[in-house]
Amino acid sequence: MRTQTMETQECTGRILSSAIFRPGGKKLLAKGHVLREEDIRILRSEGMERIWVAEVEEDEIPEDVAVCGIAGEMACGSYEIQMAPGGRANLVATENCCVLVDDDLLRQVNCTSGLVIATALNFSFAAAGQRIATVKSAPFAVSRSDYEGSLNMLRDRGPIMQARPARNGSVAVLYCDPVNGDRARSLFEPVVRQKLERYGIRAHLSLAVLENDEHVARGVQHLLRSKPSTILIASTTAPAGPGDVVGRAMENIGCQIERFLAPVEPGNLLLMGYKSDIPVVSAPGCFRSLKPNVVDLLLPPLLARYRVSTWEVACLGHGGLLG
16 A cells, blocks of 8 residues: 555545544544545645545555455355445344354454454344444555455355344243242243343243153153244253253153253353254253353354254353353
């Protein structure tokens, strides 16, 4: 990028390299503005006969072209690109979705000079209209080699991010207690309802059962028939592991146990399994309070029908201390 002072009348089509202010301090034209004929007339009427301008060289890509190109390759799913001043492109969710991020690829692209990308957190929920990522360039232009290097990396290994839609996300809840299932419902349902409303879910299918092998297994099987995005088991007890009632009931109906224990506090005693492609999640103690816990971390991808693996649960440890 070459900057120089030039006669104002010769600057049509060139890039303003610094902001121009009126004598009173009000901004007249912003840095990076591409000068048009009407801008030239205004500048000359303000008595400015020479100004600083920048010129993109042959081995460079203009900032807006660069960020738009990267934004178009870095993601997939339910999003749109919105250009912003100053060499920036914003990615905005077009419907409720879960944001999935490839952290390693994001770091590698951000190590390249000239362009940087910021995203929402992995597994986070985004409502329609919410900004989920932004791409920013160095002022005015990016070297062609940096731009093409980032672009090729994204095409070979991308996308960095998915905006995975959470269409028709539904949750079924099994409330259970060793003495009276309705006791669990009365204790937990107000919190469950408010948690689900955060994700646009206004109603949920639920059952209340005694906490024993037979009743829990039968209750989960009944809820599976509605094919929800996920089943939550809200128990008044704190199981010691998959060998307790809830875990045995899940295994008895053919659930594949994916993970026991999460590096998340609150929510360490997570037990998660899958019956076919439907996740069944037990999270003792996580339905007593609206404070963030492991359920809040896992619900967005599960509502988007993304299969969360044991490795991905293990990765929640970085930032897993929630309270």
